[in-house]
Amino acid sequence: MIRLAHVDKSYPNGALALKDVSFRIGNGEFVFLTGHSGAGKSTIMKLLFAEQRPTHGEVRVSGYDVTTLRPVEIPKLRRRLGVVFQDFRLLEDRTAAENIAFALEVTGARGDTIAARVMRVLTQVGLSAKAPAYPRELSGGEQQRVAIARALVNDPAILVADEPTGNLDERATRGVFQLLRDINAGGTVIVMATHDLDLVRQANYRTIEMREGSVVYDSAADDLDEAEVSR
Amino acid sequence: MRLLTREALLSFRRAPLLSTLSITTIAFSLFTLGLFGLVAINLREALRGLEERVEIVAFVLRGTPAETITLATQDIAAFPEVQDVVYVTEEQALARARRELVEFRDAYRDLQVNPLPASMEVRLRNGYRDAAHVERVAQRLRGFGFVNDVRFGREWVQKLDYLRNITGIVGFVIGLAFAAVAVVIIGVTIRLTLLQRAREISIMRLVGATNWFIRGPFLLEGALKGLLGGLLSLVLCYAGYLLFRDRSGGTFAGLIFFQPVQMVGIVLFGVLLGLCGSLVSVGRHLRHA
């Protein structure tokens, strides 16, 4: 599903954000990406949905080679991924349902199927009653659920979540996390960057820890052949 | 497509002032172009009328036998450039002078001897009425031994030709300058809309919208403004045309307006300007986003 091999990433201003990062994520996995602020978590996320390209090394996501991906292919990759952020990124002048429908319209989905698909994902995240509500009328946790619903509406194989609970209180955090677990139980790969070590401890998922741009710990390496990871 | 139109129309509501500004700039640039265009086509029309009268006059030596002239006339009429040849005898020339030159009527009446020579008036075919052909035919006429002198009004044809070219060039340059300003202003408007909607665009990209899908509404917006600007410029041109034609006390009563094809061309040029402006700024935005 996802493969990073000897990835370096430096930003145009010279900042070296990633150094020789390698790991693989297989079908059905739920992976935590942890580490201090500035460790390079978001940078890895950006490589996964092709907002950034690696400076060196190889990034493969769902059959696409991000390193050499042509600009016209980026939208294709993104339609197979769901992306969720700490700040929800909803459009304020559209209702919950319209925000989700937007993601379908943008991909040229057939108009008569949109409403049904929107309702299906809204029900999945437990917000079918909030379809006509605007983001300002929703709590943070509800807004994040709408964002997750939008990420799910194209039936992605992979869901990338960059600190999805970073702006939420404890109760909302638990709710959103449970939702992500349910989605993962349905077979969707989930890569979640987080600061919340309680959350990491609470669930027994694979954890990749970053420090200053390098992977310093990968719980899967315990049971995996080291050679395979670094290959 | 409906989505496209909706998004494009929305931008008018979001920034009515800027939208109006870009439409008027396009309209004014095309108006300038249009006015010069009108002057040019009317000048050309006037020239066509004048060209009809392009003729070469070959004065015949006194005492040339009638048969020689008849033969020569047939000869000249067979030139490929020549439309017709009219022989004007000395008496006819005098009669015409008395009729047309009213101021000198007395002078002509008291003459003992007719001072006017006979002549052959040669008119050229359409398409041969330019200076080069006129010159060539005149040269051949001079070759006839009985021809005394050859005259033709070359200078004023060339002057009008020159005037037409100058108007065309000046109009083109000024119009082009205005068009450049229009492209820039449209570019700036679209750029402002883009900045206003940067968040929306980044989300569109995130959920997998293609660049063309994102560009679509902006290009449509630009094209729409170009279309409206083009139409407005036609209205302005027509108003200017009517004003000039009807308030000039009949001097310009025969003025013509653009042909439908030319009007369509002007409007399409407006659309092109609008598209250029938006394409430039959208392209830049998407590359840097």
Ligand SMILES: Nc1ncnc2c1ncn2[C@@H]1O[C@H](COP(=O)(O)OP(=O)(O)OP(=O)(O)O)[C@@H](O)[C@H]1O
């Ligand atoms: N667009 C950018 N331009 C330049 N440098 C950047 C950019 N984005 C990130 N960086 C730098 O890259 C390094 C890694 O940043 P990154 O955002 O990946 O960290 P992070 O682990 O997500 O941190 P946080 O937990 O605070 O979100 C940092 O040193 C940061 O300053």
Ligand SMILES: [Mg+2]
């Ligand atoms: Mg981050």
